[in-house]
Amino acid sequence: MEQAIRNTLKDYNLRSTSCREDILGTFLNKEVALSHGDIEDSLGERFDRVTIYRTLKTFLEKGLIHKVLDDEGIRYALCKDNCSEQDHHHDHIHFKCVECGQTNCLANVHIPSVQLPDGYQASEVNLLIQGRCPACT
Amino acid sequence: MEQAIRNTLKDYNLRSTSCREDILGTFLNKEVALSHGDIEDSLGERFDRVTIYRTLKTFLEKGLIHKVLDDEGIRYALCKDNCSEQDHHHDHIHFKCVECGQTNCLANVHIPSVQLPDGYQASEVNLLIQGRCPACT
DNA sequence: TTTATAATGCAACGTTGTTGCAAGAGATAT
DNA sequence: ATATCTCTTGCAACAACGTTGCATTATAAA
Ligand SMILES: [Mn+2]
Ligand SMILES: [Mn+2]
Ligand SMILES: [Zn+2]
Ligand SMILES: [Zn+2]
DSSP states (O other): OHHHHHHHHHHTTOOOOHHHHHHHHHHHHSOSOBOHHHHHHHHTTSSOHHHHHHHHHHHHHHTSEEEEOOTTSOEEEEOSSOOOSSOOOOOEEEEEETTTOOEEEEEEEEOOOOOOOTTOEEEEEEEEEEEEOGGGO | OHHHHHHHHHHTTOOOOHHHHHHHHHHHHSOSOBOHHHHHHHHTTSSOHHHHHHHHHHHHHHTSEEEEOOTTSOEEEEOSSOOOSSOOOOOEEEEEETTTOOEEEEEEEEOOOOOOOTTOEEEEEEEEEEEEOGGGO
């Protein structure tokens, strides 16, 4: 596991540091979208706030994680389809449970294509559905 | 115009105050989604920051405006289909131009329905498409 | 082991958002 | 027009969130 994380970082051309290992590990453990604050809470005082910001930014740029839009701020989730710096591709929806507050990637639910009016060119699509998750119904 | 704004506020059971009139007027002028900061900039020093926050919150609750999710924060736009406190209903998409930065409601482009896995109950859907607007193509 | 380079912690700062409370303004009835 | 009730505002103080510059430390490769 530890080793798998290290390999992943290497695959993305990132040096292995304990902060990166722990943050990546956190994403792998909890399988929900996490905010900066969530990660900070989860890791305790072990790393500086700034380092967490920078790590998230780095992961984002390298294609290790992607943003998850939310009506109360931005969260992040692991990319599960081998994104890279050049090619971030996502066409799954995000579901936020209004009861338990968790936000997940529904990797199997694809975003339907949308017919835009003339002149609009789409490059990225984000779909958030809010409601109740199976555990809260 | 001034009078129309006053009437709208009355329709939504809101007292007419100059802050509310100005903010509502701002939404009517600029026809794009606005962030708290946009409004603050646009109104200058005339009102306290806190009052703007509270006004947006009130408008949101009463169904005068709705949130527009964005990858760099939350924006707000006028509800154009007579929403109320009880019934906020929106099924149009939002388009953000990566060139000029403007975010708009595309009222005529409806959000396609999505088939969720068993157990998920949807109550609200937000769809943001990013790309280039006609003016920036 | 040395070295080049990248990552981290810290300090300092700016922005964004929240709360309590006293003063002020809007609506309504008199 | 005035008094009264209630809602709204501004202010102050605070908390949360996010950014930058720089000296120190750690990683990876030679
Ligand atoms: Mn996702
Ligand atoms: Mn809209
Ligand atoms: Zn839930
Ligand atoms: Zn544009």
